[in-house]
Amino acid sequence: MSPADNFTIDPWQITEHGLDPTSMARAESVFALSNGHIGLRANLDEGEPHGLPGTYLNGVFELRPLPYGEGGYGYPESSQSVINITNGKIIRLLVDDEPFDLRYGELVSHSRWLDFREGLLHRECEWTSPAGRTIRVRSSRLVSLTQRAIAAVEYSVEAVDGPVRIVLQSELVANEQLPGGPEGDPRAAAVLEAPLQPEVHHASGTKGVLVHRTRFSGIRVAAGMDHVIEGPERLDTVAEAESDHCRISVTTVLEPEQRLRLVKFMSYGWSGTRSLPAVRDQVEAALTAARYTGWDGLIAEQAEFLREFWETSDIEIEGDVELQQAVRFAVFHVLQAGARSEERAIPAKGLTGPGYDGHSFWDTETFVLPVLTYCLPGAVNQALRWRYTTLPLARERAAQLGLAGAVFPWRTIRGEECSGYWPAGTAAFHIGADIATAVARYVRATGDEEFEREYGLELLVETARMWRSLGHHDSAGKFRIEGVTGPDEYSAVADNNVFTNLMAQTNLRAAAEAAVRHPREAGELGVDTEETAAWRDAAAAMYVPYDEDLGVHPQADGFTHHQVWDFEDTPPEKYPLLLHYPYFDLYRKQVVKQADLVLAMQVRGDAFTDEQKARNFAYYERLTVRDSSLSACTQAVIAAEVGQLDLAYDYTAEAALMDLHDLGGNTRDGLHMASLAGACIALVAGFGGLRDHSEVLDFRPRLPSGLMKLSFSLLVRDQLLGVRITHDGTTYTLRRGEVLHLRHDGEPVQVKAGSPVTLPTTVPPAQERCAQPPGREPARRQPQAGLVAGKLGQQDHLAAE
């Protein structure tokens, strides 16, 4: 839970000074590079020491059996686990025949930094070998955002204090030995040993290639490398290959201040269907193109891609430079996860680690896509098209479960349900509505009618059909959805979960509306007016439980009658509760792992009055322990809405610092994409007050005392809206486009090109801070600087007036 003391704070980069051998795996996740297709953990160039070696290709997995003590109908028989594929990052170095290994000799200096505008991971170190020879190593690494199959490293070694004989071994290594994961923690991925079966190995000149195939999933994986070598005139190069190993060795002698520079291009490709020569040719072609572009070309393309990205995506903060850094870190990693995933899933950890077996959950549609929708909508298009490709599997699953339409998997890589515990898996049917909501949001925000017609409509229709068959009308005509699990994983299999019912309502309505917009395509899907009427009727009759006595919404039927968890007698070491208490006890009591009813108030804010929101929020704050990383951001959003601005600020910081401060203790297994995206949501939907329930964006800006300014941009139907919030006012600027209609504090506003509109930023009345379970309060965010503190005082004064 300790902050990363060796990381320094800088608004545009993360820098690590020195090397903490006990937290290498965490740094490997933090500094991981990815374009959504290839993921490289920040393992050292020389391979060792490491925390957890990791090279991933989106969609490459192995099957493993899912066992059950007692089986049941419809239980999935196998799961899919992301695997560590051929490692191309390795460049080993021998200095006078001694391996360059930071555990031996003397490490004079070592630093790494990840720059969000460059998209490069740099490393610089000076090392004295056990025999006393000092060298300087510099490397820069990238995973190309422009050339999807390509990663590259520029590596140089320089003699400092005398002539040294240098050997560089640049390698491809398959089936690396992996350290075991933490015992019994279901969140860590099952480690799969030697999943790759060799098919081809080849090396000649400066090039090498390995092709493997997974045993059970039958996926062919090709990895290639090529090199540009610069150094003293006398350079020997040797190329060697074995089934799991490919090596280009370069030998020379360096005089002091002489350098040996190696540019390594790596390319990756995979296919479950294409032939061995086809897959091999594909990676060799990508290599050729990358070599043609060259290292300088690749870094220039990368910088240009990122320049454009930040123009639409930056979130600027004044008053809290650590939060500023954390938020840019978050935006950068969300970009990396989604940029080039292209009809593949965006996993919960992106491609930064093996956590959760590399599975995708509802996280993608609920937390990641809302952020990408307004800054990189093309990535959302791709992510939803991936869901579309899995529709046949989802229809099969629905049929197996006796339902109409499509049932999407709770956790998966390729589309098959991989959950081995149905009450917290298959029963979480809200995944269908989460997808439908993401579709509707994307279409509203982009106006991408072609997408709606070709992909979106069918997703909406099939999920609506599922809801219509899952729910039923009671004798009073209310539409009920029973025996399902909502977002909160400390409850399961309950009746009329408010979040689920409201999301299903949205889903049913969105499907009916889309069918009206695209009557021909809807007809082809068998939708007629009877069916759309049935959807509308079910939506209109949707039952939403309410506890009149307490004046709050129960999370699901009966929830508010349950015993309240004994928080007083739950010591800090018993969190997360799921590792110390049985599900049966968690499920039957009032204790909330993560925002559920509170999330309903965000995504379906229109279904609650302001008074209900305030009462519900206060009620659930006392019950919510945040054992999930998918909670703080949502609590931040609603805290801001109900006027608990400092609390919202604390939650925002928690969401943003989840990985930089390793708050969950499991950043080693990969970054928490939903929490990172959630930090952006906390700022934009929380302090920006953005709600996008309808065609017109709604803003209710307000700032906590700790922040002086918040500005962000939103891409809306190819127009770019800039929003700049200070305590004095909020300015809307149309940075691209002609005119945009929005609402500010409920009032319609028209923003025209060249005419920024400034309106007052509401200061909500002071109120008592809501209470959390004892010991589960978020850390109070401290003022960051003298100037800020000064301004804080002033703000406090204003608020007290």
Added chain:
Amino acid sequence: MSPADNFTIDPWQITEHGLDPTSMARAESVFALSNGHIGLRANLDEGEPHGLPGTYLNGVFELRPLPYGEGGYGYPESSQSVINITNGKIIRLLVDDEPFDLRYGELVSHSRWLDFREGLLHRECEWTSPAGRTIRVRSSRLVSLTQRAIAAVEYSVEAVDGPVRIVLQSELVANEQLPGGPEGDPRAAAVLEAPLQPEVHHASGTKGVLVHRTRFSGIRVAAGMDHVIEGPERLDTVAEAESDHCRISVTTVLEPEQRLRLVKFMSYGWSGTRSLPAVRDQVEAALTAARYTGWDGLIAEQAEFLREFWETSDIEIEGDVELQQAVRFAVFHVLQAGARSEERAIPAKGLTGPGYDGHSFWDTETFVLPVLTYCLPGAVNQALRWRYTTLPLARERAAQLGLAGAVFPWRTIRGEECSGYWPAGTAAFHIGADIATAVARYVRATGDEEFEREYGLELLVETARMWRSLGHHDSAGKFRIEGVTGPDEYSAVADNNVFTNLMAQTNLRAAAEAAVRHPREAGELGVDTEETAAWRDAAAAMYVPYDEDLGVHPQADGFTHHQVWDFEDTPPEKYPLLLHYPYFDLYRKQVVKQADLVLAMQVRGDAFTDEQKARNFAYYERLTVRDSSLSACTQAVIAAEVGQLDLAYDYTAEAALMDLHDLGGNTRDGLHMASLAGACIALVAGFGGLRDHSEVLDFRPRLPSGLMKLSFSLLVRDQLLGVRITHDGTTYTLRRGEVLHLRHDGEPVQVKAGSPVTLPTTVPPAQERCAQPPGREPARRQPQAGLVAGKLGQQDHLAAE
């Protein structure tokens, strides 16, 4: 589902004519012999052909890992599986060097019969070998009810048509190869291969012994055999032993009509703690004693034991000879399961097969013990003392689950929880109250104060403590029990299951009352008056949900609001539903696997009005599919109570014929002890109307038109009450004892020795038969004979008056 056509109907025995090779396993269960300690499936003497070889020792099991696709806190890591131990039944026969095997040669005749008064399984067959030699084989087998460690066989072979050379090989065989069970059916036991590791093998003279030990559970098992051989003068005997195999061979030549007779004594012993010599000596001592008693002595003891047993336990029926046979079959097997289990569990299948892994469930306390309480109370004492011995494990489990007191396992052999699916296992907390109720019933029926003081009190106290900590008071002061699973396995993890809450109420009250009766012992258990007051208060405040709109009790909160299962569109081949529909769908709809609310109306009849009973019964009849064998008997009892006598008769027959007609299709894995005991309950509590909620037994006798007479006996505090019911009247006779108070149709009655009391048998008003889900109606019981049909007509006439 077809009746066993090769079984003939006889009131005191089951006879099988011929041999149906397709249903051998079923016959092996039906003809299984056991004394509760040793169980022998009715495999043929010569070992093959077989359905499923089986020799069991109560308490001997092997551990197997319980795997989970996704683990969770408190999940059991291993399960216990009953194992097929050393088979001592085998006597192979060679006829002129051809093995006697019914699959070859010609089977002239073959019959087996099990006599309930003798406790012997007889076999007679005539066989012509492929070479044309005819022999006659007769055998009789017993598992001694008087000498717990002993089984024996009398085997004779006779030459029919010419001199034959005979070799008999009498064997002990360990680690027999077993055929695989039906794939994917969770009800069939996992087959464990070669679980026995050899320790000792020895043979000499006519004796042999094998000692083995299980690998993981560390249980030592010893099996011994000795023989008495009679035949022609020239007899050769050879003794041989290997690690898994022990053989005594006898050779002779038989002239026509000459016989070779072998009496084989087998003894078994096991221990998890005692030394190898100790366990071996124990079986050799038992062998010596059995040989001393001799075959004739053993069968005489067996007959005497059974004569005494039937005197107190017979249920006599007039008008339905098949039902008469089935009920005696049921009583006999319940006896076999419980007679000598002695501080071991009574498994759901007794010792008749490996079904349910040999586990004990709530079946024992809820169905088997209520029958044994009134005919063999010593067996109940032993069974509950077994539960007592597991209290330390149950306290540990409670602590692990964060509860006070003791949590007994849903399924187990030794006492550890072996359920791999907590919603249908651990969550079924009612097991605690089932045990407590059995304790209270036993104490009421026997007056065994010593048992209550030494064992019963602690069981009551620790289960009451569990309930007090599991439930909680709501703001209105009602005591609620949430997130638990009741008897019906098509619902799970619901709030305020009526059965559970009422049983917990009984449990809490019984504990408070017992603590008052035994203040010193209660004090030693830490019980003070505050605690007993808290139990009484919780019991008094117990919440029992009721649906005012429908005028019925929901099985649990919200049940009656759920969607009704689509029975119309569920074809017959989709039953049992659990093999064709996911739990999630079953749980969230109104569909009932087995009596739950209806069982509550039996065991807590005092908590419902007559009108509620009638309405509830009709309501749940329409929802109950009887995919469990633990349902028909309960439905029979309440059907009788609400006046649906013919329906009650049909359910009684279904419960009684469960195994003889193989109604569940799984009799091969062992007999359904709860259903067999349930048949007795259906008659005594259904048509006899017996309720034992209080000190005074309550009778409300009534007969269906198909039965002319029903009589049974009850042992109550060492007095023996005979009850004889005809349509004309009910006669109570005190066959042992001085005076007994009871109630007949609610009116107090005093029965004195020598003065039988006859009172009218109520004829309830004719009413419309309750409906069941389409296709799930019980088979209508047909009139059995001309005479009966004649009487039926008369009865119909009377009923219509």
